[in-house]
Amino acid sequence: MTRPIIGRVAPERWRTIGATAPGQRTVGEPGTARIAVDLLGGDQAPDVVVDGALRACQADPSLHLTLVGPADAADAVLAALDPADRQRITTAITPADTVRNAVRAIAQGHADALVSAGDTAVTVLAAARELGRWPGVRRPALAAILPTAAGRLVLLDVGSTVDPDAATLAVHARLGAAYASVVNGVTEPRVGLLTIGSEPGKGDRLRRALPPLLEELPLPAAARYIGLVEGNDVVLGSAADVVVTDGFTGNVLLKGLETGYALAGPPAPDTDLPPRAALLLGVGGTVVVCHGAATGPDLAAGIGFAADLHRRASVAAIADLLRYSEVSHD
Amino acid sequence: MTRPIIGRVAPERWRTIGATAPGQRTVGEPGTARIAVDLLGGDQAPDVVVDGALRACQADPSLHLTLVGPADAADAVLAALDPADRQRITTAITPADTVRNAVRAIAQGHADALVSAGDTAVTVLAAARELGRWPGVRRPALAAILPTAAGRLVLLDVGSTVDPDAATLAVHARLGAAYASVVNGVTEPRVGLLTIGSEPGKGDRLRRALPPLLEELPLPAAARYIGLVEGNDVVLGSAADVVVTDGFTGNVLLKGLETGYALAGPPAPDTDLPPRAALLLGVGGTVVVCHGAATGPDLAAGIGFAADLHRRASVAAIADLLRYSEVSHD
Incomplete structure (x- = not known):
């Protein structure tokens, strides 16, 4: 097989037939x-x-x-x-x-x-x-978009950051709010912290430490922190537009829900399934x-x-x- | 409204019309x-x-x-x-x-x-x-039964034990194996550890510490530890009959999946949904x-x-x- 390039280029030299010379910075055509x-x-x-x-x-x-x-x-x-x-x-x-x-x-x-x-x-x-x-972003966040019964929801982190500290999740809350605004077109995104009960004090050590930080956190895109959410809220989508969690829990939940939706259909009949792919923020x-x-x-x-x-x-x-x-x- | 008991009994005195006297240990009728x-x-x-x-x-x-x-x-x-x-x-x-x-x-x-x-x-x-x-059970485990495309699966812990250590999850693996055998009738239950990648070394600190313990662990009911599983395996059910995780992750995943199944149907067309209730083991x-x-x-x-x-x-x-x-x- 002959590839339409001039020889096998080293990976640091990117070549396309008809495109710019190797090493020259290229700009794509409009569109x-x-x-x-x-x-x-x-x-x-x-x-x-x-x-x-x-x-x-x-x-x-x-x-x-x-x-x-x-x-x-x-x-x-x-x-x-x-x-x-x-x-x-x-x-x-x-x-x-x-x-x-x-x-x-x-x-x-x-x-x-x-x-x-x-x-x-x-x-x-x-x-x-x-x-x-x-x-300010020491640990980038992998953000997934999930279909819900009430529209699209941003879940982050979904696997980039395991064992995060509270400050990292606070940064991720800001990233997720901006993402929901820009990519999902959400006005004044509602940001929730994923935990295992709706009352204050629920959850593990990390989750118990976070609410005071999130309550004081300046969020972009006129987003607001709405408090604790649970696994069901990631399916229903009515409580929050952005759900913040550690990369371990987020990855497990994402893979579970995506597989469930692939088998049984999306959480609302006329919901398009978003790509099973995440953006690194x-x-x-x-x-x-x-x-x-x-x-x-x-x-x-x-x-x-x-x-x-x-x-x-x-x-x-x-x-x-x-x-x-x-x-x-x- | 008159309740069919003799007055309002103190809660330590349990009364039924026609039943035994207060304080006496009662035994239910057969069935x-x-x-x-x-x-x-x-x-x-x-x-x-x-x-x-x-x-x-x-x-x-x-x-x-x-x-x-x-x-x-x-x-x-x-x-x-x-x-x-x-x-x-x-x-x-x-x-x-x-x-x-x-x-x-x-x-x-x-x-x-x-x-x-x-x-x-x-x-x-x-x-x-x-x-x-x-x-040997310092921290009891809350065990849920989930429907999967391949039969019923035991997920534990689903909210009793947050921030567990590795030894606790090893005990839970034993409890879950016995539960799958007795309640789901599984022969030689396969026990998996929930994490976020199928290769060794994936996951957070707790998950990286666990496999050596689980590999050496004597399991009841001829159960065997089959290694790492992921969120999708809790839906598909083909890899493991028992999935072990911390109570935070388990609770989030359970609530997400149950809500998804309630909205979109079970993960296999002819699957009965188990009760949305967990047994404390x-x-x-x-x-x-x-x-x-x-x-x-x-x-x-x-x-x-x-x-x-x-x-x-x-x-x-x-x-x-x-x-x-x-x-x-x-």
């Missing part, structure tokens, strides 16, 4: 979205990623993909595409460190966003290092994480979600709401 | 189940408890209830029953400490089991104090806990579940499997 895809991310990689990439290309003619990973997987995508579509593909052949190289594609301006179903901790570390973190770029067990359609939805976030300049808008005008590489 | 019901337990108590008690009486002619709480709530149950059914009701009028008095009804032999939708921590404390704990009696937000039908299901557990002598069978022949009141 295009250039998504770096981690071919080795996920339990079933690269097969499901190849499948997801093809589905995403078919669904969106303005999509441009940078495939980061081994040559055979990249070739499998190219082989399945019409010749005319192959120029929408850039390949960056690398046998390992795929996520770090995908992050660098953003950092160097060759991609607008990345999608990976690989190890979340590795992705978060690479993104923080290469793209920088927003000031707090880093200087658009980084979308899929589950390790993601399927081809999940990856395609994640790529589509990343393209949509880029086209709407969502991450910049979130940073703007939070008055983060720069990133830190500490 | 009967005598359930103590906490009239003040639950966010919507006593109204939903009155409703639940009436539904349970209608559903099961061999049920006998001991209503523990204020006179007006007990009177509301009696007023709604046919005169012939009123002799199935014992009242224990007490304005407070209802759960402790309900537990005492078991301890003193006036009831076979209790149901409360009140504060879980208060119920656990009262049960441990009045009924004793099994040897590790104390010397049958103690069933409903959610604080339990409805009348939930409480009726919890009462029916308690009656069923009593009739099948489930708690004694679980203790027997675990070779607990006595309780400790330390």
Whole structure:
């Protein structure tokens, strides 16, 4: 298989037929979205990623993909595409460190966003290092969008931050409020703290320490802290638009609910299921994480979600709401 | 309203028309189940408890209830029953400490089991104090049964034990294995540890510390530890019959899934939904806990579940499997 690039480029040199010279910072055409895809991310990689990439290309003619990973997987995508579509593909052949190289594609301006179903901790570390973190955000948050009986709800963290302290969850509350405003279009988002009873004093040590912090916390987007919520509120959606929790609990709940909705249908009859993909909030770029067990359609939805976030300049808008005008590489 | 007891008895004196004299230890008729019901337990108590008690009486002619709480709530149950059914009701009028008095009804032999939708921590404390704990069980576990696409699954703890240490979760793994064997009829139950990735090393500090303990743990009922499971496995049910987690995560997941199933249907089309009630494992009696937000039908299901557990002598069978022949009141 001959890939439509001039030889096999080193992953730090991103090449597309007809595009700019290696090393030169590129800017996508208006409307295009250039998504770096981690071919080795996920339990079933690269097969499901190849499948997801093809589905995403078919669904969106303005999509441009940078495939980061081994040559055979990249070739499998190219082989399945019409010749005319192959120029929408850039390949960056690398046998390992795929996520770090995908992050660098953003950092160097060759991609607008990345999608990976690989190890979340590795992705978060690479993104923080290469793209920088927003000031005050020591631990970025992975934010999922869930369907509810009352509309879409932001749940965070869903796996980036385990064993967080109270201050971290307070930062995440701010990130989640801005996200709900920008991406879900929620006016004056209601932010709730996930716990196991509605009365004060319920929950574990972390949850008992948090309410005083959250009550005093300045929130963006005219959001307000509405107090304690429970697992059922993440399904009903009527109490809060943003639900804050640690990454362990959030990941367990997300995987449980998503699987339940996949089997039995969404929590309200006419609800569209959002992509099973989460945005990493707090880093200087658009980084979308899929589950390790993601399927081809999940990856395609994640790529589509990343393209949509880029086209709407969502991450910049979130940073703007939070008055983060720069990133830190500490 | 005249209650069919001789005056208002002190809660430590349990009276039924035609039954034994106060203070005398009573034994139910064969097939009967005598359930103590906490009239003040639950966010919507006593109204939903009155409703639940009436539904349970209608559903099961061999049920006998001991209503523990204020006179007006007990009177509301009696007023709604046919005169012939009123002799199935014992009242224990007490304005407070209802759960402790309900537990005492078991301890003193006036009831076979209790149901409360009140504060879980208060119920656990009262049960441990009045009924004793099994040897080696410092922290009892609240065990829920969830429907899955592959049959019923035991999830524990679902709210009794927050901030547990690793040793506590290991004890809970043993309790859960015996429970799955006795109550769900599972042969050689598979026990999984809930975490957020299938590879070793995933999860928070507690989860990373647990696998070595669980791998060495002697389990009852020919159960075996099968390793790490995730939130989706609690819905699919194909990986494990028993899923062990801390009470915070378990409670959040349970409330999320139950609410999803209530809205969208069970995870498999022909699955019966188990009662939204959990058994407290590790104390010397049958103690069933409903959610604080339990409805009348939930409480009726919890009462029916308690009656069923009593009739099948489930708690004694679980203790027997675990070779607990006595309780400790330390």
